Amino acid sequence: MSTTTTRSYTHEYARSMEHPEEFWLEASALIEWDHAPTRALDDSAAPITRWFPDGTLNVSANALDRWVAAGRGDQVALAYDSAMTGSKRSFTYAELLHEVSLFAGVLRANGVAKGDRVAIYLPMTPEAVIAMLACARIGAVHSVIFGGFAANELAVRIQDAEPTVIVTSSGGLEPGRSVEYLPIIERALAMIVGDRSVTDAATSSISVITEDELSVETVIVRNREAVAGSAREFDGHVGVRWVDWEDELAKAEPVGPVELAATDPLYILYTSGTTGTPKGVVRDNGGYAVALAWSMANIYDVHAGDVMWTASDVGWVVGHSYIVYGPLLAGATTVLYEGKPIGTPDAGAFWRMVEEYRVKVLFSAPTAIRAIRREDPGLEHLRRYDTSSLEALFLAGERLDTETYHWINDALHCPVVDHWWQTETGWAIAANPRGIEPLPVKPGSPTVPVPGYRVAIVDGKGNPVKTGKEGNIVLELPLPPGSLPTLWGGDEKYISSYLTAFPGHYATGDSGYLDDDGYVYVMGRTDDVINVAGHRLSTGGLEEALNHHPAIAEVAVIGVKDELKGQRAAGFVTLKHGTTIDHDVLVKELVALVRETVGPVAAFRDVTVLERLPKTRSGKILRKTMRQIADGEPYKVPATIEDPTVLTALEAALRG
Incomplete structure (x- = not known):
């Protein structure tokens, strides 16, 4: 109580x-x-x-x-x-x-x-x-x-x-x-x-x-x-x-x-x-x-x-x-x-645990919730379990995008706390x-x-x-x-x-800001701020815009080298399970979302669709490594990486 x-x-x-x-x-x-x-x-x-x-x-x-x-x-x-x-x-x-x-x-x-x-x-x-x-x-x-x-x-x-x-x-x-x-x-x-x-x-x-x-x-x-x-x-x-x-x-x-x-x-x-x-x-x-x-x-x-x-x-x-x-x-x-949140054996693993142990508070990472969303966007598995004991879901470890927040908050009967x-x-x-x-x-x-x-x-x-x-x-x-x-x-x-x-x-x-009510907004690491033709843009803000697309499961935005502008924003996305969409249509719609929410100053046009994003085992997206790969720089495979083969797939996607 x-x-x-x-x-x-x-x-x-x-x-x-x-x-x-x-x-x-x-x-x-x-x-x-x-x-x-x-x-x-x-x-x-x-x-x-x-x-x-x-x-x-x-x-x-x-x-x-x-x-x-x-x-x-x-x-x-x-x-x-x-x-x-x-x-x-x-x-x-x-x-x-x-x-x-x-x-x-x-x-x-x-x-x-x-x-x-x-x-x-x-x-x-x-x-x-x-x-x-x-x-x-x-x-x-x-x-x-x-x-x-x-x-x-x-x-x-x-x-x-x-x-x-x-x-x-x-x-x-x-x-x-x-x-x-x-x-x-x-x-x-x-x-x-x-x-x-x-x-x-x-x-x-x-x-x-x-x-x-x-x-x-x-x-x-x-x-x-x-x-x-x-x-x-x-x-x-x-x-x-x-x-x-x-x-x-x-x-x-x-x-x-x-x-x-x-x-x-x-x-x-x-x-x-x-x-x-x-x-x-x-x-x-x-x-x-x-x-x-x-x-x-x-x-x-x-x-x-x-x-x-x-x-x-x-x-x-x-x-x-x-x-x-x-x-x-x-x-x-x-x-x-x-x-894991998925695959052991399915996307209902978390809800099974809540029911079985009568969990009052669950603490996880946004990436785990996004993984569940990707595999089970309709939360069919959630309906199989009694999660009435749950009084709060706390999330930390990565920025909680508003789209993921609304998705899980609307489904659960308890508060979701970033x-x-x-x-x-x-x-x-x-x-x-x-x-x-x-x-x-x-x-x-x-x-x-x-x-x-x-x-x-x-x-x-x-x-x-x-x-x-x-x-x-x-x-x-x-x-x-x-x-x-x-x-x-x-x-x-x-x-x-x-x-x-x-x-x-x-x-x-x-990096981030405080609003008039003293609320904190964390937009990303300071080295994730990109400079496009003199305009400083937060990757967090760009990711927020892309996450509003209904086909997107996860997204990462990085700044890559550009001879004219110094840097340009490049988006890497995964799609929800079972979703199919023409690549050109997806790019056009994502560009429109960024123009609408961030503005044309972002000059956003690069989108790469991946099967999975490179992450650490704690769920953090390896943006620095992604940036090194995109810029053709030497990189070291991080010790904390969840699956090194994802980097190989990223290199292949960029070459393609």
């Missing part, structure tokens, strides 16, 4: 801006502390700041132990559903606490101590959640790496974080295929130690070291029946112990939570799509726990006993915040899904705060700044721009709790990456 509140968004936001110390100390009461903080913010080393500097706690204990002690031990904490294998399993809070305590004992028995790093390279199985919470329990810093990342990308992250232990599985499952993880890990370690049999080891992003200098001492392997491979096959390779998960559990002793400073690091998460040395976003213990607990109640309106399903992956920030930590800190039930945030912030920058005061929806906007975030729009020189005019979106410092305090490797890298371009502000790298 939703909470009854007399608070208003305007009041809460103003309080967070005018009295941040009071606001966040009050919010810190949502967490159980070993020693409660008496101060909210330490800004003595500004622009570097730390939250709750004198507080101590354990996030794993807050996620598990506190609820068992409060009598909620028999409530389901984690519900696992694998559409890939057909297997399902539920863990009560008491059962999950036992599993986490035991695996914390495994880590400790393998030499992991407070401050040590543990790399987690696992598929969407319960072991991923267990390993993360076990690290938090003993003060180890986990670095979750998306299962299936290529060896080179894995090696770069291992070298940067220097984990002593890698926790992995024999492999992951994708529709129609399996991905063996152990050979990838072996290859990554071989690259680091300069094994000459690894032909692509000579890469500028890896500094070759000796086996004695390798940080990794142990690889813990959880076998899956569906994927070949075991620790025994690799034990001793590059001087590393490879041990079996079950064997280690059998001899482990459970471990209790250790007391940690709020400012101690909880995890490192590398930003997707990085090249060269990746940026490792650091998340602290105390600020993150407070921000997530506050957001669960005030943004998502999810409380103890509710069911939240975040259809993402633990390898992404959304998975960290709202599959693992957020729901458990709130005493809710979290759902872990190994599958919200905007980043890996670096860890939780929403702008959202519709359903737990405080649900605000009127404006399609195309993620609504208003969340309490704690002061959003501004500036030009390239850092000067404020007029309301309604597009510019660089920046966040005034200090950032609120939960946001990154620094990058792994030092404050200087953090300052130069985010805090230098606009002094006193964090540069989001996104």
Whole structure:
């Protein structure tokens, strides 16, 4: 049931801006502390700041132990559903606490101590959640790496974080295929130690070291029946112990939570799509726990006993915040899904999950909804299931175009809530705060700044721009709790990456504007703004126009080189399932839409129809890579790409 509140968004936001110390100390009461903080913010080393500097706690204990002690031990904490294998399993809070305590004992028995790093390279199985919470329990810093990342990308992250232990599985499952993880890990370690049999080891992003200098001492392997491979096959390779998960559990002793400073690091998460040395976003213990607990109640309106399903992956920030930590800190039930929105087995997968687990809040990405729309434009599958438990659908990760918003909002009986945030912030920058005061929806906007975030729009020189005019979106410092305090490797890298371009502000790298009501509009990345004959055009605005065509399922617009105009806009579209339309007719109608909504200044005329758009596994369209291909430039296949063959198809379409 939703909470009854007399608070208003305007009041809460103003309080967070005018009295941040009071606001966040009050919010810190949502967490159980070993020693409660008496101060909210330490800004003595500004622009570097730390939250709750004198507080101590354990996030794993807050996620598990506190609820068992409060009598909620028999409530389901984690519900696992694998559409890939057909297997399902539920863990009560008491059962999950036992599993986490035991695996914390495994880590400790393998030499992991407070401050040590543990790399987690696992598929969407319960072991991923267990390993993360076990690290938090003993003060180890986990670095979750998306299962299936290529060896080179894995090696770069291992070298940067220097984990002593890698926790992995024999492999992951994708529709129609399996991905063996152990050979990838072996290859990554071989690259680091300069094994000459690894032909692509000579890469500028890896500094070759000796086996004695390798940080990794142990690889813990959880076998899956569906994927070949075991620790025994690799034990001793590059001087590393490879041990079996079950064997280690059998001899482990459970471990209790250790007391940690709020400012101690909880995890490192590398930003997707990085090249060269990746940026490792650091998340602290105390600020993150407070921000997530506050957001669960005030943004998502999810409380103890509710069911939240975040259809993402633990390898992404959304998975960290709202599959693992957020729901458990709130005493809710979290759902872990190994599958896709379509094809496992059909476009009704999401609605089946909502019915089966009585999901109150579903959190997904716009790309997942667009995929469902493409396969099932009439939502025939939705009518097969009882989704009456659903009170809100939250979307984030990519801009939610108004056409997709209206399509799904008209079909569901509950609100569809767009919200905007980043890996670096860890939780929403702008959202519709359903737990405080649900605000009127404006399609195309993620609504208003969340309490704690002061959003501004500036030009390239850092000067404020007029309301309604597009510019660089920046966040005034200090950032609120939960946001990154620094990058792994030092404050200087953090300052130069985010805090230098606009002094006193964090540069989001996104462009957009604020309207007269203070609503935020995020139009795209700043490097997605294109310059056509001196006119700066937002790709987001052009995509919005194209999405209104009834045949279009998905669209991406990029700026490509043009000798006369400098750049010209090029559109790439996919069609809804079963739709046929003459290409020349489609182009003519799309050009007319752009002229009508954006104007002739866009000079839009290039349209390419694709079977699929190139995307990351989190659903973000790879516009930069598309632009490089269209301009004939060399490009690197991003480590996060969902299917590399889509790039080959794009090249062929452009040549054709």
